[in-house]
Amino acid sequence: MPNEPRPALIHARALTKRFGEMTAVDAIDFDVAPGEAFGFLGPNGAGKTSTMRMIGCVSPRSGGTLEVLGMDPDHDGPAIRARLGVIPQQDTLDMELTVQENLWIYARYFDLSYAEARERSKELLEFVQLQDRAKDEVQNLSGGMKRRLTIARGLINEPDLMLLDEPTTGLDPQARHLLWDRLYRLKQRGVTLVLTTHFMDEAEQLCDRLVVMDKATIVAQGSPRQLIERYATREVLELRFPQGVQETLNGKLDGLADRIEHLPDRLLLYTPDGDAAAAAVHDRGLAPESVLVRRSTLEDVFLRLTGRTLIE
Numbered sequence: 001m002p003n004e005p006r007p008a009l010i011h012a013r014a015l016t017k018r019f020g021e022m023t024a025v026d027a028i029d030f031d032v033a034p035g036e037a038f039g040f041l042g043p044n045g046a047g048k049t050s051t052m053r054m055i056g057c058v059s060p061r062s063g064g065t066l067e068v069l070g071m072d073p074d075h076d077g078p079a080i081r082a083r084l085g086v087i088p089q090q091d092t093l094d095m096e097l098t099v100q101e102n103l104w105i106y107a108r109y110f111d112l113s114y115a116e117a118r119e120r121s122k123e124l125l126e127f128v129q130l131q132d133r134a135k136d137e138v139q140n141l142s143g144g145m146k147r148r149l150t151i152a153r154g155l156i157n158e159p160d161l162m163l164l165d166e167p168t169t170g171l172d173p174q175a176r177h178l179l180w181d182r183l184y185r186l187k188q189r190g191v192t193l194v195l196t197t198h199f200m201d202e203a204e205q206l207c208d209r210l211v212v213m214d215k216a217t218i219v220a221q222g223s224p225r226q227l228i229e230r231y232a233t234r235e236v237l238e239l240r241f242p243q244g245v246q247e248t249l250n251g252k253l254d255g256l257a258d259r260i261e262h263l264p265d266r267l268l269l270y271t272p273d274g275d276a277a278a279a280a281v282h283d284r285g286l287a288p289e290s291v292l293v294r295r296s297t298l299e300d301v302f303l304r305l306t307g308r309t310l311i312e
Helices: 048-055 073-081 098-110 114-127 143-154 173-187 200-206 224-231 274-283 298-306
Strands: 011-020 023-031 037-041 063-068 083-089 161-165 192-196 207-215 217-222 233-241 259-262 266-272 290-295
Touching: 011 048, 023 048, 023 207, 023 217, 037 048, 037 200, 048 161, 048 192, 063 073, 063 098, 063 217, 083 143, 083 233, 098 114, 098 143, 114 143, 143 173, 173 192, 173 200, 192 200, 207 224, 207 266, 207 298, 217 224, 217 298, 233 274, 266 274, 266 298, 274 290
Parallel strands: 037 192, 037 207, 083 161, 161 192
Antiparallel strands: 011 023, 011 063, 207 217, 233 266, 233 290, 259 266
16 A cells, blocks of 8 residues: 555654663653654653663663664664664764764774765765864864764764754754754655754754653653643743732632643743733733743643643
């Protein structure tokens, strides 16, 4: 059948990882389809990196089923790793070698010839916009440039599947957006992306589907838009009051929103119409120091599901 769906590149059922008495990943289920960008969204310690390490065949699972590229990581680790591109949280580049030398040496791990390594490195440096820095030592690059070089290195073997663990942590906004653009172009080429992040805007920008993880479990999954529509309202009204006033508002905002979240520094009113809710607040004689109407984000989803923000 021409429209028959292709098998999942990653298939996990009751996937579990334990470290002694601690359960880092607690019986999670997910599938990653060919060609999609799939994300694990959650705070540090939620189990995202442990899951990625099992997918990457560098950490054995403690229980459950896991198939990667149709193979079992316990028995086919080398064959799986040969078809993966891995971008770890921390750059592991050789700082004393040049940009192009880092790629040439890494290419040898995949048995590419010297000629193939040179040609592939040239293409990849153009792709990540580092062709003008090819002969510079890595230690002289900015953080964003090092991250782009790490991505180029992860592509040297033309992988079927890219694993990216917190790909933009520590980067400034301009570098993050440039990296997002490169990852989006990879997806357009048909490369399957699996990434972890605790940045909700990154997940919204890059992911076709994602799972929200908290305390070692998956608490929700779907597309970013589906999750926002399911667990949040169209808009959010953020109110900040003078010190000591927020604690005196019990009952004074009742009926103005579908749901109200009390954070230490502000109130979040979840409502279909933020401007109307703001007007109603003022009609009740309340005088917040600041008023902000914004659309709901994945952080609001996470707050609804777990009772806390993504970054605390």
